[in-house]
Amino acid sequence: MRGGAQFPVRLQYSKRGKVRFLGHRDVARNIERAFRIQRFPLAFSEGFSPHPKISFGLALTTGFESDDEYLDVEFVEAVDLEALPSVLTAALPPGITVLGAAALDERAPALQEAVTAVEWEVPVTDLDGSAATLGAVEAAIAAALAAEHLECTKVRKGRTSIDDIRPVIRRLAVVEPGAAPGVTSVVAPMVMPMVTMELATVLGKGAKPGEVLAAIGPFTTDRGLRTHQWIERDGMRIAPLHADTRPRVPQARAS
Amino acid sequence: MSDLWPRIEPLLAKVEKPARYIGMERGAQVPAHGPGKVAWLLLYPDTYEIGLPNQGLQILYEILNERDDAVAERSYAPWRDLDAALRAAGLPLFSVDSHRAAGDFDLLAFNLSAELVYTNVLNLVDLAGVPVRNEDRTNEHPIVIAGGHAAFNPEPLAEYVDAFVIGEGEEVVAEITEVVGAWKRGGQADREHVLHDLATIPGVYVPAMYDIEYDGPRIAAVVPRYPDIADRVDKRTVADLDEWPYPKQQLVPLIEVVHDRLNVEIFRGCTRGCRFCQAGMITRPVRERSAEQVRTMVEQGLRRTGYDEVALTSLSSADFSGIDRVVAGIVDDQDGTGGVSVSLPSLRVDAFTVGIASEIQKVRRTGLTFAPEAGSWRLRQVINKLVLEEDLYAAVDAAYSQGWRRMKLYFLTGLPTEVDSDTMGIAELAKNCVQIGRRHTKQASVTVSVGGFVPKAHTPFMWFGQNGVEELQRKIRMLRDDLRPHRQVNLKWHDPEATYAEGLMSRGDRRVGRVVERVWRAGGTFQEWSEFFALDRWLEACAAEGIDPDWYVTRHRDEHEILPWDHIAAGLHKDFLWQDWRAALAEHGLPDCRWTPCYDCGVCTDYALEHVVASPTAPAGGSQGTGQDLSRGGEVPVTLLPTPRSREAAKPTSATAGVSA
Numbered sequence: 025m026r027g028g029a030q031f032p033v034r035l036q037y038s039k040r041g042k043v044r045f046l047g048h049r050d051v052a053r054n055i056e057r058a059f060r061i062q063r064f065p066l067a068f069s070e071g072f073s074p075h076p077k078i079s080f081g082l083a084l085t086t087g088f089e090s091d092d093e094y095l096d097v098e099f100v101e102a103v104d105l106e107a108l109p110s111v112l113t114a115a116l117p118p119g120i121t122v123l124g125a126a127a128l129d130e131r132a133p134a135l136q137e138a139v140t141a142v143e144w145e146v147p148v149t150d151l152d153g154s155a156a157t158l159g160a161v162e163a164a165i166a167a168a169l170a171a172e173h174l175e176c177t178k179v180r181k182g183r184t185s186i187d188d189i190r191p192v193i194r195r196l197a198v199v200e201p202g203a204a205p206g207v208t209s210v211v212a213p214m215v216m217p218m219v220t221m222e223l224a225t226v227l228g229k230g231a232k233p234g235e236v237l238a239a240i241g242p243f244t245t246d247r248g249l250r251t252h253q254w255i256e257r258d259g260m261r262i263a264p265l266h267a268d269t270r271p272r273v274p275q276a277r278a279s
Numbered sequence: 280m281s282d283l284w285p286r287i288e289p290l291l292a293k294v295e296k297p298a299r300y301i302g303m304e305r306g307a308q309v310p311a312h313g314p315g316k317v318a319w320l321l322l323y324p325d326t327y328e329i330g331l332p333n334q335g336l337q338i339l340y341e342i343l344n345e346r347d348d349a350v351a352e353r354s355y356a357p358w359r360d361l362d363a364a365l366r367a368a369g370l371p372l373f374s375v376d377s378h379r380a381a382g383d384f385d386l387l388a389f390n391l392s393a394e395l396v397y398t399n400v401l402n403l404v405d406l407a408g409v410p411v412r413n414e415d416r417t418n419e420h421p422i423v424i425a426g427g428h429a430a431f432n433p434e435p436l437a438e439y440v441d442a443f444v445i446g447e448g449e450e451v452v453a454e455i456t457e458v459v460g461a462w463k464r465g466g467q468a469d470r471e472h473v474l475h476d477l478a479t480i481p482g483v484y485v486p487a488m489y490d491i492e493y494d495g496p497r498i499a500a501v502v503p504r505y506p507d508i509a510d511r512v513d514k515r516t517v518a519d520l521d522e523w524p525y526p527k528q529q530l531v532p533l534i535e536v537v538h539d540r541l542n543v544e545i546f547r548g549c550t551r552g553c554r555f556c557q558a559g560m561i562t563r564p565v566r567e568r569s570a571e572q573v574r575t576m577v578e579q580g581l582r583r584t585g586y587d588e589v590a591l592t593s594l595s596s597a598d599f600s601g602i603d604r605v606v607a608g609i610v611d612d613q614d615g616t617g618g619v620s621v622s623l624p625s626l627r628v629d630a631f632t633v634g635i636a637s638e639i640q641k642v643r644r645t646g647l648t649f650a651p652e653a654g655s656w657r658l659r660q661v662i663n664k665l666v667l668e669e670d671l672y673a674a675v676d677a678a679y680s681q682g683w684r685r686m687k688l689y690f691l692t693g694l695p696t697e698v699d700s701d702t703m704g705i706a707e708l709a710k711n712c713v714q715i716g717r718r719h720t721k722q723a724s725v726t727v728s729v730g731g732f733v734p735k736a737h738t739p740f741m742w743f744g745q746n747g748v749e750e751l752q753r754k755i756r757m758l759r760d761d762l763r764p765h766r767q768v769n770l771k772w773h774d775p776e777a778t779y780a781e782g783l784m785s786r787g788d789r790r791v792g793r794v795v796e797r798v799w800r801a802g803g804t805f806q807e808w809s810e811f812f813a814l815d816r817w818l819e820a821c822a823a824e825g826i827d828p829d830w831y832v833t834r835h836r837d838e839h840e841i842l843p844w845d846h847i848a849a850g851l852h853k854d855f856l857w858q859d860w861r862a863a864l865a866e867h868g869l870p871d872c873r874w875t876p877c878y879d880c881g882v883c884t885d886y887a888l889e890h891v892v893a894s895p896t897a898p899a900g901g902s903q904g905t906g907q908d909l910s911r912g913g914e915v916p917v918t919l920l921p922t923p924r925s926r927e928a929a930k931p932t933s934a935t936a937g938v939s940a
Contacts, residue, residue, distance in 0.1 A: 246292035
């Protein structure tokens with residue numbers, strides 16, 4: 025909930041190229057700084073150490089790229105949402121591009137809770153880093169989809185646990201190196217098979233693409249592209265920029 | 280293929296903090312290489328996080344890229360994981376701007392801020408694919424140059440660095456570019472020739488142009504190899520800081536770095552005269568930037584960078600003329616987008632300073648740092664850090680009463696004439712500060728940071744035999760034992776073993792270079808990082824080279840010894856330094872010549888320079904502020920005032936080298 029919010033806005037952005045090596049927290053710092061550089065009227069939290077009210081969606085693993093990232097930000101006055109993407113992009117590191125902005129409903133749930141599914145394209149290598157063979161990946165995917173359970177070993181805060189990640193896998197497919205129907209962009213040398221996947225994001229129980237690959241066979245990856253995030257609600261599948269957002273910022277509001 | 284990115288990229292997925300290596304900072308230049316351009320690679324021989332904020336490197340980066348005949352890129356020491364990965368893949372060191380191989384540049388220019396980075400310098404030259412020793416380089420190799428404070432004793436790297444810049448680089452980089460450009464246009468033949476030409480540029484020291492003659496372990500003479508090579512290389516100094524409003528586009532890193540804020544240099548040089556402080560000695564005279572230019576640089580810098588903090592940097596920022604007005608102006612200029620905090624590094628110890636600090640840290644009152652440096656008034660007179668105890672207590676009381684909860688106090692141990700009661704004075708001061716804090720808050724705590732003193736070239740203490748490892752350890756143990764029951768005092772100290780290695784290079788001569796090389800070859804990179812430092816490796820290297828490290832580190836020098844840096848001049852006459860050393864031993868203080876009559880240290884007179892100080896009077900405050908209240912023993916020794924000035928007597932390479940006292 026956003027008590028005291030004045031002009032909440034949701035932004036969509038992409039992260040491509042060299043900047044893929046920038047970690048999630050550093051991306052956040054750079055975006056916050058870009059708002060300051062362009063003098064956007066950020067709303068700040070109260071208290072001893074005020075910070076701007078910006079909340080980010082699901083973290084993107086360092087090394088991965090994305091065409092579909094989101095953040096919610098609050099301003100103390102209305103801003104020109106048409107101009108915002110290009111103005112903010114001008115102050116961002118090359119490769120981070122703001123794609124769209126929409127006025128957000130005051131009662132919109134936080135992105136991390138609202139987003140329920142993400143889609144990925146991931147180049148697959150064997151554990152030694154060489155390109156995986158298409159046949160091996162196809163066989164592993166078929167076996168994984170047929171299985172009822174899929175064990176994934178995770179290390180969190182020094183503790184090892186074994187999760188069943190089969191329930192989060194919605195879709196898993198592989199395309200040949202080079203030939204990539206339905207693959208929107210190529211993120212790695214064209215010599216590797218590309219796995220596309222859709223994963224449910226259950227708070228605290230999601231899976232990363234690399235974990236999925238490790239669970240289905242002797243595969244790994246150190247990069248990939250997030251192509252979509254989805255908010256699913258009442259049987260509908262909505263892009264986050266269109267969920268809980270309104271067409272334009274109201275001119276005045278009672279407070 | 281000059282862009283190595285496609286080959287580096289796969290390695291970055293496997294290393295820590297890969298964003299160190301991607302460049303793309305706000306303010307980064309788009310390098311335009313071309314046949315008519317001299318290509319500089321500016322290197323900081325430590326991690327990106329430590330090197331990126333370096334103002335000297337950023338200033339030269341801009342000045343060079345503004346020139347039509349030069350292009351400059353940057354590189355930092357790859358962390359050990361990437362270093363290993365590059366070597367395994369057969370890839371060289373690269374620039375972060377365009378990922379160009381280091382070996383493709385005309386000049387590899389290192390910033391030497393401290394001695395323990397020397398092994399990294401050798402490592403980076405090697406990783407660039409360039410022979411580490413000068414003598415093994417040929418015409419196709421880049422010229423390796425270095426500058427920075429540590430270059431004031433260049434000798435330990437004399438066989439590894441082709442040329443050193445002594446002093447400030449703003450002007451001399453133009454002259455170097457022209458000489459190297461002419462060499463390139465002439466077909467880049469005859470390396471000896473270009474080195475000779477570089478050596479004729481004022482402020483440039485080319486060690487291969489000098490032969491060192493020894494008499495046993497001691498230096499007998501330093502002899503130029505050509506008649507047109509100067510006996511002595513004088514430092515370069517920019518007369519007017521207002522002519523150099525750099526960096527105009529301070530780099531804004533994508534990841535967190537040290538000093539991650541806007542930095543605006545408000546003055547250069549310091550004449551407080553702290554005798555242990557090399558920076559204060561070698562950067563004279565004081566040159567203030569005009570208050571108006573400071574304000575403009577702050578305003579434009581904040582707007583450009585989006586930072587919410589600005590540091591007004593110098594060696595003692597509270598000494599800037601009208602600092603309170605400048606600070607108030609900055610705070611008032613802000614239009615309230617979250618607020619901007621101002622920080623003043625190197626605060627003077629007095630209540631005036633705390634007053635400024637409370638003005639500028641209205642929001643975030645986290646901690647304040649003071650540097651009394653020594654535990655007793657007697658010893659503070661020896662080192663000429665004239666802080667009275669009551670000034671410190673007044674400052675601490677003011678700080679606690681205005682909301683600060685944590686105080687940090689910096690001290691040196693192993694100072695000349697230091698006896699155990701001086702050392703224990705550190706503990707007493709700390710305990711008293713806690714007591715004062717208790718009047719205001721139950722949570723009062725004081726962090727005491729103790730560093731082992733390393734004598735440096737061109738200071739009055741350069742003759743002093745540094746404390747050995749055991750002696751420093753004993754002093755620290757003594758403090759630790761005394762402070763153990765006092766939980767509100769948190770004692771931190773530097774490793775005395777690293778202090779010893781630093782001392783070896785700080786006053787080392789040409790022969791010490793081979794020790795550095797051995798340590799590097801044995802894997803000793805990142806020696807400033809405690810996890811990679813091992814004194815045994817240094818001692819083994821000394822043994823293998825037949826070098827007695829104690830002779831360099833703990834031995835007192837006498838007045839007549841030719842010191843390894845005597846042919847390098849910071850402008851301070853050696854006889855002045857010797858007299859100041861004698862005054863130190865007599866516990867005589869020396870006032871700040873910014874506001875009191877000149878005692879002729881040599882810098883202004885020799886180099887036709889003047890202080891550029893807007894205010895003719897010292898700032899208000901305690902003893903250290905006014906420079907007046909030295910009644911308790913700090914009178915100026917009369918012998919210092921009329922210093923006999925004879926340029927001939929100060930010639931360092933003659934047999935009686937600069938020992939006219």
